[in-house]
Amino acid sequence: MKHHSILRVVSKLLIPPIILYALYVQWHGDYGPGGGFQAGVVFAVAFILYALVYGVDEMMRILPPRLLHALAGIGVLIYAGTGVVTMLLGENFLGYNVLAHDPKHGQEWGIIVVELGVGITVASVMMSIFIAFACHNPPIKDEEW
Amino acid sequence: MTNHPNGKTEGMPPLARLLSGFDKPRNVTRLFYLLLAVCIALGLADFLYHKHGYFAVEEFPAIYGLFGFVAYAAVIFLAKGLRLIIRRPEDYYEPFAIDTEDERAAGSDPEATGGKPHA
């Protein structure tokens, strides 16, 4: 890919806006269209684009699969943890009302945190899947078939 | 008890030595007469006490004794007759019948019989 200078320059230019857009979708998910699922995918796309242009190894230097797996788990934990916190505060599971002094604020906080968890998980799972396909390092080698 | 007299008593357990004169013909005859005497005495004893029977026939003196004697003889003779009908050679139910198999298989002491070790 070294000689595809146009692709490299353009992608370098594109990646920051993509991430920014992903973050926008993420943080406006509570009252506008969007949310963790979409944001996660868009966010992952930025890194996948990077990997396509610069190679998977480069991407894995930033985000090793181990970290991605952990992030996927952490995302779920953030989601479920919110539910547990509301439970501990005396509401039902995922009953956000108690998260702030005002139920409306509570709902907002709750959604944002939950969506964050979703977003992290989706992004890291997307990237994991991409790496799994892109790396020629499957758990079962071709010769073994 | 008519069989080859065996005067030797050595090698026998002490208790057996005590009994060892038992099968001498002279002693067997003595024993027989002793039994006869006891029987007669028992028959006569019926006259000495008041019998409590369930049935009238029991009142007859020595009826139990006579009945025992007759019934015993009857059983023997009937059995002898029966044997004429039902007796068959030992291998009648062959194969797979225990009657002709080595009985030691049932768990005899292998030393004492000098036989082969069995189950």
Next chain:
Amino acid sequence: MLDIIVTNLPALQVVVPLVAAPVCAMLGRGDRSWAFATLVSFLTFAISVSLFVAAYGGEPISYEMGGWAPPIGIEYRIDVLNAFVLMIVSGIAALVMPYARRSVASEIPAERQAFFYTAFLLCLTGLLGVTITGDAFNVFVFLEISSLSTYALVASGAWRNKRALTAAYNYLIMGTVGATFFVIGIGMLYMITGTLNMADLAVRIAEHGDSRTLRMGFVFIFIGIGLKLAMFPLHLWLPNAYSFAPSAVTSFIAATATKVAVYVLLRFMFTVFGFDYAFQASTLENVLLPVAIVAMFAASLVAIFQDDLKRMLAYSSIAQIGYMLLGLAFLTHTGLVATIVHLFNHAVTKGALFMVAGCFVLSAGTSSISSLRGVGRDMPWTTAAFVAGGLSLIGLPLTVGFISKWYLVQASLELGWWPVALLIMGSSLLAVIYVWRVVEAAYLQPAPEGVIRREAPLSMLVPAWILVGLSIWFGIDASLTTTAASRAADTLIGSSQILWQE
């Protein structure tokens, strides 16, 4: 604190394994994740036992997710029936986990075990979620969680036999078809009623009355779940999935996954579609009854000719599912009791048998019946467990299998369908044949020379024997299971209108 736990038990039932799954993935090493997952499975079992105790006597427990009231929010609704199923699922999981350590260690490389247990916990989450939820769409979601993780679990058999990958892929395709049918059905229901809550659905369907869309919806849901529960001609995914999956997985999903699907079918038939007796009855009588009877025979016959023990048991499972569907097809109280009792009994029996098969795989390296010759002498306890489980499969008195058959025969006689009763007994004879084939190989044939097979480790034997013990215990004293089943049948009938017209 205790108060919080008690009020949130229904949520915890699902949340605990759900939260545990990612944690398990992050723990890394095999042993640590195993220990953690085992702990979680015990915890889950404890929760479901307390839920069962709470639901056994009184009213159904209702739990509102996120505090949103039922028709809009998601509701978890626990009555005797699903509390019973929850207990089966989590109980089997709690027994499979201790069993899994040695079995998994021999079948899956150490660095992958953490993910294996993660998938296992997710599968457990899914199955529990399907059972506990009172929301139709939520059923679909959890069904997918359990199915997806099951695909992964089946595929993880690939380290032992590469065909597991193909089996998992086939299962994925077929399972997805089933799930799609199911979601189409739910879509149709939503189209008509505008609600997804089961209780609310029932009310609105009753108000709405009969319509073609509704019937379409019913048929799609019926077929979709039929595939998930391996109803006879739709069973093709099952033998491969069961025989190529790792042993621990097989004993877990064989004992739980299809049972949960049967539960969903019961729930939709009675609680949701309580609207049209004649139509449902005709579907049951003309489709389910023949399908069930054919399953009892065809699958048993196939089992007779199989050489692989796990495969044989898999076909036997299909036949046993035939019994459960048969009880449902009777559409009487006794029939339902038979179905629910068999649900439990078969879970226990088949769980034990697949565990035994796993022991054979561990020690003999294979589960083919011809290579199990003479194994009765090398592995007496394992083989004895198989014999006891096999007796239950046949339905001998003093085993749970007998209790199920007893109720089935009784149900068929109540209706005067004595040919069906005869067929039930006839198919038991087929079970005698395929169980006997194994017993003959294990006890009567000489062991192949030079083969060393050691008795399975205690950690595997004990769970298998616990299940065998249960299958005998509840075969002798069936009062708990039959009473629970009878109450569950009462709830089902009470929640529907279809049987009222009788």
Next chain:
Amino acid sequence: MPEIGTPALVYMVAALIVPFVRPATLRQILLLAVPVLGLLTFWQLPYGTYGTFNLMNMHVGLMRLDALSYVFGLIFSLAAFLALLYAWHVRDTVQQVATLLYAGAGLGAVFAADLVTLFVFWEGTAIASVFLIWARRTEGAYATGMRYLIMQVGSGVILLAGIVLFYRETGSIAFSRMDLESPATWAIFLAFGIKCAFPLLHNWLQDAYPAATITGTVTLSAFTTKLAVYALARGFPGTELLIYIGATMTLFPVFFAAVENNLRRVLAYSLNNQLGFMVVGVGIGTPLALNGTVAHAFCHILYKALLFMSVGAVMYRTGTSKASELGGLYKSMPLTMIFCVVGAMSISAFPLFSGFISKSLILSASADTGHFFVWLALVVASVGVLEHSGIKIPYFTFFAHDAGHRVKEAPFHMLLAMGITAALCIGLGVFPSLLYGILPYAVDYTPYTVTHVVTQLQLLLFAGLAFAVLIRTGLYPAEIRSVNLDFDWTYRRLLPAALSGVAYLVQGTWRFASRIVMGRVDSLIAGVYRAHGPQGPLARTWPTGSMVLWIAVLLGMTLVLAYI
């Protein structure tokens, strides 16, 4: 001891453990401890029903403790202990486990409060006991065991059929007094009858007991038939039919025993004859008669075990139990001889021996109720008992012509077992109140009256005199190696012969028909295999397409149904 439902459990658990206990001595000690522990489970328990639960809406009670079952439980435990002590030398775990299971099942059956439990243990005794025969490990023993098993399991199957019918008639499975008025009770009666060796159903007994191992026979003699007597006493007391069945039972074995050469078979016939007394007692059904039955069963188990033990000890040392091969053994085995004579005198009902105090109860009961001919039959049978068990067994074994066996005295543990049993026989004879005190009904009976003692002695001694006379005159039938026909001839010879005759006639047709049928069956199996075999269409699982096709078919079918 904690309440554990049924003492059978102790035996079952022990049977599980025993095969794994090493060394052998520890195992023997454990074995001996089992009957003691079993006894402790019900020894001090107040009367009542224990271990009750609901089995599919039927009330099951594992242990019903009342006066009747208590006596039987006691004697069964005692018999199990003595048999195990006698078998101290046996190292064969098959026999040890079988003995435990058999005794346990016997106890379980005696305590069963309901018919289902009874059935389970009833079959248990059958299946466990056959191993005592098979343990001889010869082909003859195997065939005999099979015949025995068929009869015993047949009894169980008939019992089960009876129970099912009974349940359908009455809706209850409680085991209590029944009347012979429906097919159900007749079936149950027949099942009991087979195990009790009723005439024409008796051959399994004479067939099997001589075939078992030496120690096995001792065990066998105690449980099966007495269990049947118990079951009859529980279920059919006062059934008049039983009086005549019992009277026949006391008489006919006498003749067979007189000409039988195998001493263990002689004892089996004698066992049958003794059962007759008990059955008569059940048939009369008055408290006195039932007391007599129970007492006789109690004493009988002891002295019959003693006789089997002494003949067994002789067999253990000499390797044979045939009268024609034995004789003169008192010189080698004097103690065994004395114990044998004690057993012989007990079974012949000499005063001061246990038979005297129990048999008189039944005789008196029959006379009390005015059954003259029955009473007469019993008296004749008593003479017969003297003949084959009282005289023939000890005489031909220990006296008669010396067969030349010079062997050691029986091993110590056998002597000990025999000694204890002999002591019990005499003890019960001398102190009848020991036994009378535990009988189901209050006993108002004095066995030792002048009349009774004198008449009994007359009967026995004059009969003995007859024997002496016959021996001296050479009229007594000599012991000859032979097989004597009995009713088993019908199924061991007549039936096979008849079958082969019929088979010959039918063969032609059969061959013709079978060729066609077999052809059909073969093609059917082949067809089934084509469809269901590993390569058959029904076992194909890989094509996803066919699955989708099936979904379509099923969906279509259901939709069509939905729209009709």
